[in-house]
């Protein structure tokens with residue numbers, strides 16, 4: 258992937274005391290190939306390469322003591338610039354503020370509507386979901402189900418037209434004091450006149466503050482072309498790029514702002530309802546360069562974790578008193594963030610830890626730890642084979658389960674140790 262390739266280029270560059278013009282040109286050639294291979298729009302690549310070349314051949318880089326780092330900084334800054342510099346927040350002015358979600362079938366509209374509703378609710382807003390995708394009956398059911406899951410009302414009625422539903426939703430929002438309307442609309446497999454007409458009609462009635470086009474990162478340049486057409490017809494206010502967790506090559510996220518002039522406002526990072534993040538070009542640039550997306554992680558952690566509790570357990574790690582009881586608490590907290598492996602991915606150089614935490618497994622872990630003596634919990638080193646058998650019997654699990662738990666604990670402890678040394682200090686707020 259792009260990230261790995263670019264890091265390789267930079268590794269080759271680093272370690273050389275002085276860089277010549279030829280080195281710079283070679284490195285830029287590699288960057289160019291990486292970008293093209295990552296399916297970045299060729300116009301973007303050309304401008305990118307021109308800018309980087311111009312800056313990198315400046316005296317500053319060639320004479321710098323750390324030319325590789327200078328070079329990386331130039332590439333990073335240019336990545337950020339291409340993606341739009343800073344996060345563009347939603348601009349919600351009306352009350353209720355209408356947000357219209359549009360896009361091709363399967364891009365992730367319905368899911369994104371629910372994710373966004375949840376995100377806004379967390380920020381103290383009071384959104385209402387509107388099922389205006391009547392092209393497929395299943396789409397209404399899908400949104401209603403998601404709405405139930407997150408405790409947000411969904412306006413729906415199979416017997417009405419999309420325009421009628423939207424009108425009704427505005428009334429419902431006004432009479433129930435909702436301040437945001439999130440409208441899910443119908444897509445098609447390809448751009449289609451009937452779909453565009455319907456969207457234009459809804460737009461006219463709704464007068465939305467935001468029209469967000471949902472595009473699938475995996476679609477590469479097709480998504481960018483789709484974006485152009487939708488923008489011409491509907492004058493979009495921004496994009497949501499979904500499935501950034503898949504093995505998309507980065508082309509969409511690096512091209513779409515440049516090609517359309519409209520910003521990416523959010524990215525979808527998992528199938529789960531929590532998998533939507535505000536888009537921060539600088540963080541993605543860092544992620545692309547393999548520096549780890551520490552800032553997003555901090556944001557996530559701050560939002561989800563019980564700060565006080567975390568701080569207390571964090572203080573314990575610092576004193577190297579990370580007992581199995583702390584571990585249990587930690588797992589419960591971590592669970593709110595999603596799988597630990599996906600959190601660790603955001604950290605630079607974090608060890609691969611595979612702690613899958615389904616509800617069932619958490620219960621198992623609790624049972625196992627509960628079957629240990631206080632001494633065993635504080636000092637797991639003493640847990641020998643016969644103790645393991647006793648613990649397994651007591652907790653209704655197997656010795657393998659106990660072993661698995663102890664291994665996860667050791668890995669976690671090792672990670673905490675590394676954090677203590679300072680490398681991962683910030684993410685956990687201590």
Ligand code: GDP
Pocket residue numbers: 360361362363364365366367368369444471499500501502503524525526527528532
């Ligand atoms: P729609 O046809 O545009 O409404 O698309 P849906 O919301 O039904 O989503 C299509 C599929 O994409 C579903 O299986 C979603 O779970 C999945 N999906 C949506 N967003 C994401 C994402 O950010 N990451 C991943 N991995 N899957 C997603």
Ligand code: MG
Pocket residue numbers: 366367368390396
């Ligand atoms: Mg849908």
